[in-house]
Amino acid sequence: MIGRRGFLLGSAAVAGGLAVGYRVLTAPLPNPVEPDEGEAALNPYVLVTREGVTVIAPRAEMGQGVQTTLAALVAEEMDLDWSEVRAVHGPASLAYANSRIIALGLPFADYRESWVQELAEGAMELGARLMAMQLTGGSTSTADAFERMRRAGAAARVMLVEAAARRWDLPAARLRTEAGAVLAPDGARLSYPDLAEAAAALEAPRDPPLKPRAAWRLLGRSLPRLDMADKVTGQAEFATDVRLDGALFATVRTNPHLGAPMLRFDAAEAERMPDVVRVLDIGNGIAVVARTTWAAMQAAERVEVDWADAPYPSDTDAIFAGIAAAFDAPTQMALRDDGDVDAALADPRALRAEYRAPYLAHTTMEPMTASALYSDSRLILWAGTQSPTRTRESAAEVAGLAPEAVEIVTTYLGGGFGRRAEFDFTDQAARIAVAMPGTPIKMTWRREEDVRHDWYRPGAIARLVGLPGPRGPEALKADIAAPSIAATQIVRQAGMAPPGPDKFLVEGCFDQPYAIPAFRVQGHVANVAVPIGFWRSVGHSHNTFFTECFLDELAHAGGQDPVAMRLGLMRDEHAASARVLRTVAEMSGWGTPLPDGVARGVAFCFSYGSPTAQVVQVRQTDRGLRVERIWCAIDVGIALDPRNIEAQIQSGIIYGLSATIMGQITFAGGRVEQSNFHDCEVLRMDQCPAIETRILESGESPGGVGEPGTPPVAPALANAVFALTGRRIRQLPLVRELAFA
Amino acid sequence: MKIVVNGTEHQVEVDPQTPLLWVLRDVLGLTGTKFGCGIAACGACTVHLDGEAVPACGVAVGEVTGEVTTIEGLGNGVLTPLQEVWIGEQVAQCGYCQPGQIMAASALLRRTPDPTDDDIDEAMSGNLCRCGTYPRIRAAIHAAAARLRDA
Numbered sequence A: 001m002i003g004r005r006g007f008l009l010g011s012a013a014v015a016g017g018l019a020v021g022y023r024v025l026t027a028p029l030p031n032p033v034e035p036d037e038g039e040a041a042l043n044p045y046v047l048v049t050r051e052g053v054t055v056i057a058p059r060a061e062m063g064q065g066v067q068t069t070l071a072a073l074v075a076e077e078m079d080l081d082w083s084e085v086r087a088v089h090g091p092a093s094l095a096y097a098n099s100r101i102i103a104l105g106l107p108f109a110d111y112r113e114s115w116v117q118e119l120a121e122g123a124m125e126l127g128a129r130l131m132a133m134q135l136t137g138g139s140t141s142t143a144d145a146f147e148r149m150r151r152a153g154a155a156a157r158v159m160l161v162e163a164a165a166r167r168w169d170l171p172a173a174r175l176r177t178e179a180g181a182v183l184a185p186d187g188a189r190l191s192y193p194d195l196a197e198a199a200a201a202l203e204a205p206r207d208p209p210l211k212p213r214a215a216w217r218l219l220g221r222s223l224p225r226l227d228m229a230d231k232v233t234g235q236a237e238f239a240t241d242v243r244l245d246g247a248l249f250a251t252v253r254t255n256p257h258l259g260a261p262m263l264r265f266d267a268a269e270a271e272r273m274p275d276v277v278r279v280l281d282i283g284n285g286i287a288v289v290a291r292t293t294w295a296a297m298q299a300a301e302r303v304e305v306d307w308a309d310a311p312y313p314s315d316t317d318a319i320f321a322g323i324a325a326a327f328d329a330p331t332q333m334a335l336r337d338d339g340d341v342d343a344a345l346a347d348p349r350a351l352r353a354e355y356r357a358p359y360l361a362h363t364t365m366e367p368m369t370a371s372a373l374y375s376d377s378r379l380i381l382w383a384g385t386q387s388p389t390r391t392r393e394s395a396a397e398v399a400g401l402a403p404e405a406v407e408i409v410t411t412y413l414g415g416g417f418g419r420r421a422e423f424d425f426t427d428q429a430a431r432i433a434v435a436m437p438g439t440p441i442k443m444t445w446r447r448e449e450d451v452r453h454d455w456y457r458p459g460a461i462a463r464l465v466g467l468p469g470p471r472g473p474e475a476l477k478a479d480i481a482a483p484s485i486a487a488t489q490i491v492r493q494a495g496m497a498p499p500g501p502d503k504f505l506v507e508g509c510f511d512q513p514y515a516i517p518a519f520r521v522q523g524h525v526a527n528v529a530v531p532i533g534f535w536r537s538v539g540h541s542h543n544t545f546f547t548e549c550f551l552d553e554l555a556h557a558g559g560q561d562p563v564a565m566r567l568g569l570m571r572d573e574h575a576a577s578a579r580v581l582r583t584v585a586e587m588s589g590w591g592t593p594l595p596d597g598v599a600r601g602v603a604f605c606f607s608y609g610s611p612t613a614q615v616v617q618v619r620q621t622d623r624g625l626r627v628e629r630i631w632c633a634i635d636v637g638i639a640l641d642p643r644n645i646e647a648q649i650q651s652g653i654i655y656g657l658s659a660t661i662m663g664q665i666t667f668a669g670g671r672v673e674q675s676n677f678h679d680c681e682v683l684r685m686d687q688c689p690a691i692e693t694r695i696l697e698s699g700e701s702p703g704g705v706g707e708p709g710t711p712p713v714a715p716a717l718a719n720a721v722f723a724l725t726g727r728r729i730r731q732l733p734l735v736r737e738l739a740f741a
Numbered sequence B: 001m002k003i004v005v006n007g008t009e010h011q012v013e014v015d016p017q018t019p020l021l022w023v024l025r026d027v028l029g030l031t032g033t034k035f036g037c038g039i040a041a042c043g044a045c046t047v048h049l050d051g052e053a054v055p056a057c058g059v060a061v062g063e064v065t066g067e068v069t070t071i072e073g074l075g076n077g078v079l080t081p082l083q084e085v086w087i088g089e090q091v092a093q094c095g096y097c098q099p100g101q102i103m104a105a106s107a108l109l110r111r112t113p114d115p116t117d118d119d120i121d122e123a124m125s126g127n128l129c130r131c132g133t134y135p136r137i138r139a140a141i142h143a144a145a146a147r148l149r150d151a
């Protein structure tokens, strides 16, 4: 069987195995799957074991159900029985690079598909491959795999059928496949495991035909998730759940002035504590190795440390002053500049507003963790990572090893949301393991470390000017200032920034399907060194709040209904977007009278290929505002697994709602002020509204679903608050100004 | 020190101040119980102590006198009806909070076999889920209660 063992031991037994690089990449790459004896890897995604087929689903399972959907792509084409399908993440490999991810950084509006964009995407696809990014993020996994993994399944099926045809001496065209076996016209049956070795010796077909959509049996259906049983019995393995004999436990404590080094430390007291084994210098802080995680955590607190100062202003106000200063610096090229904005906005009726969004932590349910073992000049890292290839490269550097001497075992992730695209925590585990040769290490961050050492969603400020008109806004100018994710996260990840202006800075604004006659959007890169990174839906997470709230202001100023006004702007620009907005209006009964003390707000966002509209209903209660109901309509192009998509939409909404109401990271003395769930609160069961989702399908390929649920909820809620109270709140989180029940 | 976990008595040699959570995970290898906060604020570490849901991060092992049940011992090796319903409703996403959610929900149903939404809010609001599985947790608890009623 494949399994983690197969990779760990680096089994060299290629029993009838054949390295077939899949040709979707421009040239074949070696097959990273190393079959054990009696197994055969028909391509990088299909391993036939003695028991059946194991699909390599090389994207991080962080809750989004991706392994189930990716496995279904292969299982569909191979005619596997769903109950027999197994999926594993597989090794870190260039063969699994995500060809879609880099396109996200390109400065084009996704809904306007044009040849220029396609050309650039092609160039970037090559770039992505050269950079070897096996990355789970940007809601790209399914879109990236849709063609590739179905072709892999289809190719494997062709090879298995051909092997059976030769065995029976019958033409392949007379054979069919069903439930993991090839069937002859007379009913004779050869199972895939029986054929695997012979199939592996055949040449992989170049262009295996795909099933038409009408013939799908698995895709388009709600399938039971492959990880569900393990997750309800406590058997699912996260990074520190791996069984490792003789393991010791570790935690770290690093400089709370983020990005700055440690000056000196004294561990004498910590080292005398019971169960403590060692205290290590890890550069920007210390690590404690102990006999229990708790002992390590207790001791970490007792180390005396002098920290160097933070490389950014020391408190929130000064940090935001730094962000605001970017408005005075030279601007980036405008990514949208339609009509004569300056002339239109010279009108004295123009509205002006400034909006702000705070820094945000990810607070994945599982704090950062990793296990590691260094022995015989090899390092094995067990980690929940969204970025295994980059993680390996960096851990190798830390350990002074060649990347080939480092194996990454990607376990389940206890939440990702972008946080686990980073490799700070895996580098630490590598460092600790190297200092403890032969001893497996299980490292767990304290929650306080996790909240205070994140790569935060950046704070951002928008200055908006708009001219309301009788048929909708006549002009809109948006200036957005924030630190640049392209210049930091992407450079960390890929070694270079995407070409052109930073799209993340203005996405969710410039790229929305609104035909406003005069429309300009400009980004201003702020130079503030607080660590930042991808946070579920990235730039959309704040820009949708700014844009959709301000559009609401313009609707009210122009005396229009917010839904009707948006429909007017998008009808001719993008039909699918208009359809989701109409759908959510219909679902929620938009426009029907509401009882006193109840109000609704609407918002829309086109992100990751999936236009999404939401209506939020709030009620005034004695204990504060209650978010009662949320309606969401999303067009996902093709819905591969409707029940899982619904879960993702709920997830995205609740994650966004939590941030909208109560999420913020603030600074004092160069440190993050929040530390754990008592002061870094997140939404709980009793505040969770009823959510109704409708999934539309108007496309040829699947759009993203992991992130699009998040952006509209903040503005839809703030717009509902305005409808209820007449107060326009322009700064998040809302709890700064309102009580919520 | 002796503790009884999932019906088995264990002799453990650790600092008695060590929270039960870390004895379960690091000493006994019962890793189904998760760490999320260490301050009894997230519910990821929820276990049963004599049938009551408690955060295992908030109980020193030296003070444990009753019987401990963890997710591994909930159904004695078979799925409980609650877990079956949880699978049927496809509740879990990342899964990290789920053992704690299931332990909290099973204690709730033992106490209150047919809980209202308010009962659910009260019993379950100590258990965070960053993936936002709350709607399906609620649905699963109602479905499990319905099964109990019909049984």
Ligand code: FES
Pocket: B034, B035, B036, B037, B038, B039, B040, B041, B042, B043, B044, B045, B046, B055, B056, B057, B058
């Ligand atoms: S870890 Fe015990 S309640 Fe959070």
Ligand code: FES
Pocket: A063, A365, A414, A415, B092, B093, B094, B095, B096, B097, B098, B128, B129, B130, B131, B132, B133
């Ligand atoms: S399922 Fe991920 S935290 Fe609950």
